[in-house]
Amino acid sequence: MQSKTVTFTNKANHTLTGSLEYPSQGNPIAYVLMAHCFACTRKTKAGTYIARAMVNEGFAVLRFDFSGLGQSGGEFGDTNFSTNVQDLVAAADFLRETYEAPEILVGHSLGGTAVIEASKQIPECMAVSTIASPADPEHVTHLIEDQMQCIIETGQANVELAGRELVIKKQFIDNLKAQEVEKTLHNLNKAILIFHSPWDEIVSIEHAQLLYTKALHPKSFVSLDNANHMLTKRKDAEYVGSVLAAWAIKYLKEDAEDRPAAKIRPAHGEVNAKIGKEKYVTQIDTHSHSWLADEPKSMGGKNLGPDPFEMLAAALGTCTSMTLRMYADRKKWPLDTVNTLVTQERIAHDKNSTEALHTRLSHKFIRTISVTGQLDKDQKNRLVEIANMCPVHRSLEGRVKTTTLINS
DSSP, X not given: OEXXXXXXXXXXXXXXXXXXXXXXXXXXXXXXXXEOOTTOOTTOHHHHHHHHHHHHTTOEEEEEOOTTSTTOOSOGGGOOHHHHHHHHXXXXXXXXXXXXXXXXXXXXXXXXXXXXXXXXXXXXXXXEEEESOOSSGGGGGGGGGGGHHHHHHHSEEEEXXXXXXXXXXXXXXXXXXXXXXXXXXXXXXXXXXXEEOTTOSSSOHHHHHHHHHHSOSSEEEEEOTTOOTTOOSHHHHHHHHHHHHHHHHTTSOGGGGGSOOOOOOOOTXXXXXXXXSSTTOEEEEOSSOEEEEOOOGGGTSOOOSOOHHHHHHHHHHHHHHHHHHHHHXXXXXXXXXXXXXXXXXXXXXXXXXXXXXXXXXXXXEEEEEEEEESOOHHHHHHHHHHHTTSHHHHIIIIIOOOOOOOOO
């Protein structure tokens, strides 16, 4: 699995922060957009475990913090159910513009109710899933009932939610009352999977019953026996993720079966670099490891991984540090650490020069080695000589041959 932090802007021009996780091998089966529970953040245990269980099955999952929460901008007191829905639409727009639009929407607690509403504005969405979600958004007011009178009379109150103090304004309450989720659910026209625990201490099982009754087929229900509302037990959350992944496959767009499956890993000593139509994201696989390469945005890429010359520089730096470590260990020198900084320098050649017969642009690597330990001057000078003997350095100096073949 690979993960990266992403940012995008919502309708109110606030910067929202999310975590995008995706498989280490091959293209994702589909993109999933996940909404966290009321007053929580994207880093809840349940959200994390559910997302990673889906990634293990080949999906890419975006979790993000709603406005005013976690690492996202905005003030929580200015948000409401409708702004949460708008944030979900903004997240879908980001995925559509940068990767692929989400085909699956998943929400925990009030986040599940929000994804039902958001799905109307995300045309690519094929299926929706709720987890411990209320049928009526207004249900969350029971969490702040001791402050309701103050909110109504003064317009706002400080309320402790999810272990921290947040401002709840009257507009939040009014917005909850204005929602018509049952109507939306009846006209959903998408597959829906409802997860709920009969033992949920926050949102009773009757809410799941109402959601299921109002929804039209195709609809499914899975009982989370013995689970609590927050799905704090890892096995419960991972179970939700694995069931979600298996269920979602059925409702993806028709070409889902044609999507590339994960490639069999290369043999020892082989490196496979595969690129599709999405420029310039390249999947790199060895027998034991996988990563992405890309070009920076300035070159038309998406900067999802190092570019080819960065990987070449990394190979030089890594080989240098390893070689010096091996040599010092063999000599039993007091070498503590080796840090090799490799700087790239591009050299443009005159069109008529000898070098121009091969390329008008070549690379020069400047290698700066920093060592710590009780080494004398002679030992350090010897390390410089050894650095020039590292296999990658010798290869770059022209001692490697490449034969190119192409399938017929």
